[in-house]
Amino acid sequence: MKGKSNIIFTPSQPELKFSSQNYIEYCPQNLIRSEVSLFYQFTIDRHDEGFLQVIPDGCFDLLFCTHPIHPFAVIASSPNQRCIYNFQPDCEYFAVRFYPEQNSLPFAIPLKELIQQQQVPLFDVVNLPSFLLEKIASFPNFQERVKWFQHFLHTIQQKSDxxxxxxxxxxxxxxxxxxxxxxxxxxxxxxxxxxxxxxxxxxxxxxxxxxxxxxxxxxxxxxxxxxxxxxxxxxxxxxxxxxxxxxxxxxxxxxxxxxxxxxxxxxxx
Structure with missing residues (x-):
């Protein structure tokens, strides 16, 4: 039984896209497409409360706040109902939306437990190298972050069972x-x-x-x-x-x- 095939599902977060600032996105067209639905980036203004509406999409999003002094990374799970997620003001976020059937992220907790929470510190629940956040934050633009992350994904993909x-x-x-x-x-x-x-x-x-x-x-x-x-x-x-x-x-x-x-x-x- 083959697990891979052409993706025909394009999950979206329309309210996040249009309510954040400086939003840009890139949909991968190579082999990464079977793992990643979307790369995107947006900012939350310093005077903004940082509350954005999120809707169910079944995906997991890695969110890297690239603040020069206080960077951090979280993983956001899909809610079961439309709700508000809190984002850090005065922050540029680089994000990667993974399909639920992805086979790259080595989770340290049961996924049924993870989806009961909105956002969790990334390195608490996914076994990824700690340099990941620093590396993402070091790149000056969206394109370089996407390019590097795609290369990184090739190094961590696991064999399908x-x-x-x-x-x-x-x-x-x-x-x-x-x-x-x-x-x-x-x-x-x-x-x-x-x-x-x-x-x-x-x-x-x-x-x-x-x-x-x-x-x-x-x-x-x-x-x-x-x-x-x-x-x-x-x-x-x-x-x-x-x-x-x-x-x-x-x-x-x-x-x-x-x-x-x-x-x-x-x-x-």
Whole structure:
């Protein structure tokens, strides 16, 4: 069973992107693409409170505050509901968004435990060399940081075991269905029981297959909602049984209806 295939999931944080300052991003196009969704950089002004809205995306983000006197690094996990994350004012952040099926970060704690927290000091939970923060902070611009980090990733990638390949294969199926596939279909596809797949998902990415599928559907729907001109009443059900199920799931994760989110986003943008 192959774990690698073309990525067709592009998770985003639209409110963070448009509410921070000096935001730039780069989407890798090489082999790193199977591990990293996005490199990005932004600043928080010294007079800003540093509160930014974050939405569920199923990913893990490494955040390096490159402050010349007080640099630090944290890992931010995906929330299960739209919420506010706190960022340090007067700081330029360099960030790397990893796909949940990544195989580079050697975690020191169970991922199910990690996703229950917003931001955790990076080196407390991931076994990475301590020079990483200093090296990132030493580069003068975004492009050099991206170039160096891509090279660094090649040196730490781990060999995939069968469990990782199984979960990665199932995740690709979830991506290709825009989150509409259910665990029984994954069980039939792989020959493993629902219970076994659920257990391996929680061990590998922290989320259950059902929860992760809902997040993928949410991300897909947000991309559509923010990039179409048709009225919200005309929106499709995004893989749910009907539109009411779509609205219920959207509000569960976002605490807003699709129309409210769209209006709020464009009002604040």
């Amino acid at each position: 069968y469990t990782h390949n199984l979960v990665s294969h199932c995740i690709k199926k979830i991506y290709s269905s825009n989150g509409a596939i259910n665990i029984k279909e994954l069980s039939t596809e792989t020959g493993y029981s629902d219970r076994y797949i659920r257990k391996k998902f929680e061990e590998t990415i922290g989320f259950s297959p059902k929860n992760f599928s809902q997040i993928v559907r949410l991300q897909y729907s947000i991309n559509e909602i923010l990039n179409v001109t048709s009225p919200m009443e005309d929106k499709m059900d995004y893989g749910f049984f009907d539109q009411s199920h779509f609205y219920k799931n959207f509000k569960k994760h976002m605490a807003l209806t699709p129309k409210q989110f769209r209006e709020k986003f464009y009002m604040e943008k």
